[in-house]
Amino acid sequence: MNTDRHSFKSDQTDALSLSVYNVGYEKCQGLHSWGSGVRDHYLIHHIISGKGVYKTPQGEYHLSAGDTFLIYPYTVITYTADKNDPWEYYWAGFNGSDAEFILDRAGFTRDCPVISADFGSELKDSLERIYRLSGNRSSDLVKMTGQLYITLGILMERSGSQSRSGSTAKGYVTKAKNYIAHNYTLGIGVENATDFVGVSRATLYRAFMEYEGLSPAQYIT
Incomplete structure (x- = not known):
């Protein structure tokens, strides 16, 4: 079986506060790494x-x-x-002075x-549009970056995560659930989840009872 791969790599990556480095699509073969x-x-x-499996220094994620x-x-x-x-x-690969700020607001952490x-x-379609706009002219670079901002905006909106200072109860639950889902094999407890979300145990308990109908400890179990 042949790998189905379509991609583009830019040779202009330093013109804007956020620049697309590469973008594409791939249907992988088994055990492709x-x-x-x-x-x-x-x-x-x-x-x-x-x-597939994604491994980082912080953990292993079965996705x-x-x-x-x-x-x-x-x-x-x-x-x-x-x-x-x-x-x-x-x-989509990218970098720039805006990248860390936006990704933090989207809910990603190390x-x-x-x-x-x-x-x-919606997210798939937006990433595909970046690829369809790809090119190395200055106008292509601006169009790709504009669509990248839209893509990251979709992540921010749909993930249910907000900035740490402005998270709602629902945002606390979403962030905790993402953390639990990808770290439960490490034997984590409620304190790990509350430390990650940045709220007290009581606050997280109330949020889980409101949106999940069970406590964080019950959810982890």
């Missing part, structure tokens, strides 16, 4: 089918369709497609570089 290695830019993968994972610059990582149900994903949210086809 990248790494271990590092990137010199941020790289988002949005999985549209199949499964599937609907999950979106972020690779941080200069971080040693590995990601591998499942042997029997290999993943298919869209990706401790939990994964978002699990219902984007429908």
